[in-house]
Structure formats: C-alpha cells, structure tokens
Amino acid sequence: MHKSDIETLIAYNFWADNEILTACEQISVEEFTRPVTPNPGWHSLRGTLVHLLDTEYGWCAALQNLPDAGVLREEDFPDVASLRTRWQQEEAAWLTFIAEMDDAALNAIWREEGTIQRTRWQTILHVINDGTYHRSEAAAMLTGYGCSPGELDFEGYLVWQGM
Template sequence: MATSPTSCWPRRGHPGRKRPRPRSDGGALDGLARTLLLSGREPGASPVPVRARNSVTKDQITLLYDYNYWANSRVLKAATNVSREQFAAPARLSQGSLRGALAHTLGTEIVWRLRFQEGISVSTLPSESDFPTLDALQARWAEEERTMRGYLASLGDEALTAKLTYKNTKGMPFENVLWHLLVHVVNHGTQFRGEAAVALTEYGQSPGDLDLLAFLRARA
C-alpha cells in the first residue's frame, strides 16, 4: 500500500522528533546568573551546583548596583554641561527630553524600591515636573541611592530568592523572584540612560563609555 508523502515525517510523540526543552522560571535571567557565577572561575574548577545556577548572591547584586550608580553618575556629570534650555528641550526620545529620560530612570528606581522595601505599589511614577532643574534631580537621586544601598545591605542571600507580590501602576497583580526584579531595575536603567546619552551626545556632551566592562576596568 502506498504511503502519503507526509507519512515519513515524525508525528507527535514519535521518538524521532526532538521536543523543545522546557525553560526554567528564570529564562534569560538564569543565563545571567550562570554568567555571574562562572565569571573568574578557573578552568577545571568543580561544577557549580544546580541550585546555585538558578540564583545569585548579595555580592553579585551589589556589584550590578555599583555599576548602575557609576553609569548614572557619568550621565549626570555630562548633563551639568548643558544649558537649562537644552535640559528640558523637546527631543526625539521616548520620554520627550533629556530631563524626561533622566526623570523616568530615577522615578522607576524609586517605585521599585518602594515595592521591595516597603511593600508599597504606587499607581503613578514621579513626573518630570517633580524635577524642574538638574540640581533638584541630582539631589533626589543621591537620596534614593543612599536609601537603596541601605536596603541592599540589609538583604541576605536567601532573601534574594524569595518571591515578591506587587501591583503595577495599573493595579494588576504580579509575583516574581526578588533578584529577577532587582536585575530588571538595572537593565531598565541601561535603556533610558542610553536615550539620555543620545541627547547629550547631540549637545556635544557625550558621557563616554557606559558599558559594564568599562566600569569593571575602571575600578580594577
């Protein structure tokens, strides 16, 4: 009996068909954890335990926030060289201006820290008008950095793997592992610092290299 042209293809459940491997809850973030954990390890070192590969340590999170604040400081320093008009001038950025990009970055850090530390889920981010000048924005950012560093110092490694329940600004409930959210804040800042850097570069005030490797080499 003749077979159809498609009968040679593996069907569902056929042993010849390769099924995609399920991804862990962390997804791409697990890859970050492995990168952080394996960096600096000597060839031939003992394998990292499976449980450790799915988490990070307090020291590693602190390192990411050290980088975050280093990059913030470079952008803010460059911003001191632009005029007040340039600081607030309309620009082709997602937040509308250099001030908008920086205010959004700071506002996001504030909102997430309130969720982490105080269990408060606010319905709005601080607005651009809350920071009418660069001086006002810098002063509030310095305060936020001190508060966030204090919170990070209070954490233990075990706390990083706990799940945090919170609501977004639309009131929708979510639950995520704490260290995933902490990494998210740094990653989010990278995007909007990049937008601010574009505006600064157009004003002739580039903040320079903001890469993680630049930070690591600067502090070596």
C-alpha cells in the same frame, strides 16, 4: 543569585547614572528641558532621566512593600542639580535596602501574579536593565548636544573600579 553580585550591579547602576548626570552638567537648562526629536517617549532629556529615577524609586519601594508617593514629575526637577540631589537619596535608599538582604531574601519569591513569580534579584536586574536602556537614550541626546557621557557599559565600570 548572591548578594555580592547584586551589590556590584547596583553599584554599577548608580555609577552609570552619575556619569549621565555629570555629562548633563555640561549643557544648558534649556537643552536639558527642551523637547527632543525623535521623541524617545519621555519628551526631553530631563523627562527621560526623571522616568529613570522614578523607575528606580518605584521598584525599590515595591520590593520593600513601602507606600509609593506616586510618579515623580518632570517639573519638580527644574535643573540637573535638583535631579542629582533626589538621585542621591534614591541611591542611599537602595544601598540601605540591599545591606539588609541576604542570599535567601534575594532569591525568595516576593511577587506572584497568577502563574508569574518573581524573585527580588530578578526584579532588581529588571531595574538595572531598564536603566541601561534609558541611559542609552540619554547618552544619545547628550551626544547630540556635544557632551557624550563616554562609555557606560559594565566593563567600563569594572575598569573604573580597578577590577
């Protein structure tokens, strides 16, 4: 995997996150925080997004062997603005991390557990794919509230970029 490919995928990931957050700004705090049915596993739109942010945070820290401050808690984000602020910090952390990478570092094995080995790029791709999954859940909830975030696929990002 090449650094430029990972940079593009990470930019896509944060673009899509931002599209979800922008759609969330159109709903009430009550809708943002209320339990949803069927429950996708994180109780609410806020819960789903906090889980998504926590995944991005946790893996970024793990990839750099940084201490992890623990799981982000839903109640620490009373509204979309507080979540967006924390997400901007995470985006900056990822961009700084990737800027310091080269192709060799991305392709190097960074994690071994028994016979399982993972390169950095494989783990980053996992984070991006997990984000796609949970953003889809969030998009379905938002659509139910009448605030669809629109197309969030990679092609949409490339068109948005003028590529």
